[in-house]
Amino acid sequence: MTFPLRGVRVLDLARHYPGGYCTLLLADLGAEVVKVEAPGAGDPLRGPAGTSPAHIGLNRGKRSITLDTRRPAGLDVLRRLVAGADAVVDSSRPGALEEAGFGYPQAAAVNPRLVWAALSAFGADGPYAGRAGHEVTFLGQSGALAAMAEQLPWMPQTAIAAPMAGAVAAMAVAAALAGAARTGTGCFVDASITDASTWLLSGMPAQFTAGAPKLGWAAGRRLYRCADDRWVSVSAAESRTWHALCRVLDADDLADRLTAPVEEQAAMAERFEKVFVTRPAAQWMESDPAATIGAVNEGPDLLTDPHASARGALVDVMGTLVPATPVRLRDAEGRRSSTPTTGPPALGADTDEILLAAGVPDGELARLRADGII
Incomplete structure (x- = not known):
């Protein structure tokens, strides 16, 4: 073209x-x-x-x-x-x-x-x-x-x-x-x-106000280490994705705790950490896409990443x-x-x-x- x-x-x-x-x-x-x-x-x-x-x-x-x-x-x-x-x-x-x-x-x-x-x-x-x-x-x-x-x-x-x-x-x-x-x-x-x-x-104009809160982190929005020492990202920031994440992690009892206070978020994150470390990252990546579990790739990982390969993310020059x-x-x-x-x-x-x-x-x-x- x-x-x-x-x-x-x-x-x-x-x-x-x-x-x-x-x-x-x-x-x-x-x-x-x-x-x-x-x-x-x-x-x-x-x-x-x-x-x-x-x-x-x-x-x-x-x-x-x-x-x-x-x-x-x-x-x-x-x-x-x-x-x-x-x-x-x-x-x-x-x-x-x-x-x-x-x-x-x-x-x-x-x-x-x-x-x-x-x-x-x-x-x-x-x-x-x-x-x-x-x-x-x-x-x-x-x-x-x-x-x-x-x-x-x-x-x-x-x-x-x-x-x-x-x-x-x-x-x-x-x-x-x-x-x-x-x-x-x-x-x-x-x-x-x-x-x-x-x-x-x-998109974050509150950053220009003194003392404005930062985005911070939550149990559904952070990185987790897996059994193979690789990391995955989780970005379950909405009710639908949080519910899916809880299902995948066998934590349905937390489905209504998306907006829990900071102290409870830390406790939920510790619980999730113990679950993520039981499987390698690739297995978590193959779970329900709605759970928003993504790869944390280093450069060489893109060579074998299926999506990067399909998109032709790297070219040889x-x-x-x-x-x-x-x-x-x-x-x-x-x-x-x-x-x-x-x-x-x-x-x-x-x-x-x-x-x-x-x-x-x-x-x-x-x-x-x-x-x-x-």
């Missing part, structure tokens, strides 16, 4: 994770994503060897040119590339490219239809604009870290803020592209990683298993989209082809290469 962003060109000036997640989703939707990387080094995600599992996972299906955008000659080439692009994704310090002489205002003068998405730690304005940070910085500032942890200190062991911000930015870019197609005018997308993390709390795209499209005739599994580009592999198409002649290419611009 035809992907919705087929024919759209995105210049990816971003480095590291948030921009990688953003342009990965755009590429999975059909966009031609051209990574603009520093000569000699490229995106730090490549690692010392020139490639890494993170680079494969986030940059599969993209193209690569090398261009030193810190120098005037490089910015002149970028100007010509922007003239033929539909979108730019950037992760530099807010205002840095404008100060260098070619940010969104200058780009919009060259290409009024251009959509420019700037992914930054704290956004384009405010007292923290320009500050740096990492995952725990964003989650901590946003309120999400404290909301997720029953007790601090707590350190998440996987990225949450970066992929969330990347997904939000990709959605905004796609929407802005639709607007530009309708009006002929693009826009600047100010995508703050911290703001995206705060947005996670939209250059011998590395990476997550498939979460976007599944199907047309009216039943044709389905699939995850592109083309490997990530070698550093600068597409430089000559793309610059020649942008109007940079052979002689200028040679001079740019001799001067270290490309």
